[in-house]
Amino acid sequence: MTHRRTLLGAALAAPLATPFLRGAAAQTPLRFSLDWALQGNHGMWALAEDRGLYAREGLAVRMDRGFGSGDTIVKLASGAYDIGFTDPSGAVKFNAENPDKKLVSIYQVFDRTAAALVTVKGRGIDKPQDAAGKKLGAPDAEASRILFPAFAKAANINMAGINWTSMAPNLRDTMLVQRQVDAVTGFLFTVHFNLVGIGVPEDSILSWPYAENGLDLYGSAVMCRADWLERNGETAAKFVRASVGGLKALLNDVPAGMAALKKREPLFDEALEARRFAMTRDRSMLTPNVRSNGLGYLDMERARLLVRTNAEAYGIGSPPTAESLFTDRFLPPASERAV
Missing domain, CATH: 3.40.190.10 (Periplasmic binding protein-like II)
Structure with a gap:
């Protein structure tokens, strides 16, 4: 372009x-x-x-x-x-x-930073700490995923038992909706409105920006x-x-x-x-x-x-x-x- x-x-x-x-x-x-x-x-x-x-x-x-x-x-x-x-x-x-x-x-x-942890209602994640033991998804080298351990430390999330699934950026939102992962990390405004764009009710989206939860980068x-x-x-x-x-x-x-x-x-x-x-x-x-x-x-x-x-x-x-x-x-x- x-x-x-x-x-x-x-x-x-x-x-x-x-x-x-x-x-x-x-x-x-x-x-x-x-x-x-x-x-x-x-x-x-x-x-x-x-x-x-x-x-x-x-x-x-x-x-x-x-x-x-x-x-x-x-x-x-x-x-x-x-x-x-x-x-x-x-x-x-x-x-x-x-x-x-x-x-x-x-x-x-x-x-x-716009990095955030994002999920939808019904996945058993109602606060950041609930991500412990869940299946999270993000592209391999994306900053939101690399920084997640630092966010977990700041937000008091137990990293034990968290299982990561890798995917291409354009598949992240679909895999969340299809329940292949429980939550994803990514830029808040990207993931949020991509979910809206594929029909997820906005009041069903839950998100925790890193910068607003202890990791202000x-x-x-x-x-x-x-x-x-x-x-x-x-x-x-x-x-x-x-x-x-x-x-x-x-x-x-x-x-x-x-x-x-x-x-x-x-x-x-x-x-x-x-x-x-x-x-x-x-x-x-x-x-x-x-x-x-x-x-x-x-x-x-x-x-x-x-x-x-x-x-x-x-x-x-x-x-x-x-x-x-x-x-x-x-x-x-x-x-x-x-x-």
């Missing part, structure tokens, strides 16, 4: 064609990978393009769908993409094993390779500034954001995705911390907690430092990030 928008409208409005063409040719191409198929929160980048925020920064951004945060990390590391939206938790292990290709978070879009972020960032710091700052502007536009006009995504994916369900975005906004994005300090605010103590938690979960003896994994140097001024 590649999106390139023409500048025909601007060209017709320009008094001279030659200066316009010279400006268009000067645009910096940027390859941007999302974490998953188009969802409501991705509207921030669709609006950044449609409202000319990228063009204003001199950027020509190609935005492609993703196939999971882990896949996006691999694509960034390989150089297939310049910038990606992915989970820094997955980068802790990757950076420890690939210091020559290490990734850096340059804009924390999700102040809280950062969530998904704009990330890139450290060596690319060294060469392209100005471009990175421009992309972040446009992203912040796009998110503000989405917060102010959710229907416009959903319509922008619908243009890119005809099967996009605007009503359902608006609801998905509302959950994402309220649970992971506009937290009290963000309302007080602005979009993308970075607290290095919380960054260190993320590194430490993942190092313990993965058994990493020499994890990367939080300072090497997170930076706020490319954020616009706090006055531009206020909400």
Whole structure:
């Protein structure tokens, strides 16, 4: 899914064609990978393009769908993409094993991880502690599954007797509904609305976000390779500034954001995705911390907690430092990030 928008409208409005063409040719191409198929929160980048925020920064951004945060990390590391939206938790292990290709978070879009334990009524799980001895499901390398032992420790869940079933991400919700597993882990807003989309009554869905039950970690972020960032710091700052502007536009006009995504994916369900975005906004994005300090605010103590938690979960003896994994140097001024 590649999106390139023409500048025909601007060209017709320009008094001279030659200066316009010279400006268009000067645009910096940027390859941007999302974490998953188009969802409501991705509207921030669709609006950044449609409202000319990228063009204003001199950027020509190609935005492609993703196939999971882990896949996006691999694509960034390989150089297939310049910038990606992915989970820094997955980068802790990757950076420890690939210091020559290490990734850096340059804009924390999700102040809280969206990872959650999710089930439906009638499975004998009415609180997190009831997961003890049950059959849980998730893709093998997904962050929500890797972090589950840390969540279990924080939420006082007895890990003894828990039996894990692995599945492809697109089968997770169906396997839960078909009772092949008792509960699943995944991003709260992804699993919740996928279940709604396949007919599960909303009042039957039970969920416990990790961040609201003792494991308050950062969530998904704009990330890139450290060596690319060294060469392209100005471009990175421009992309972040446009992203912040796009998110503000989405917060102010959710229907416009959903319509922008619908243009890119005809099967996009605007009503359902608006609801998905509302959950994402309220649970992971506009937290009290963000309302007080602005979009993308970075607290290095919380960054260190993320590194430490993942190092313990993965058994990493020499994890990367939080300072090497997170930076706020490319954020616009706090006055531009206020909400």
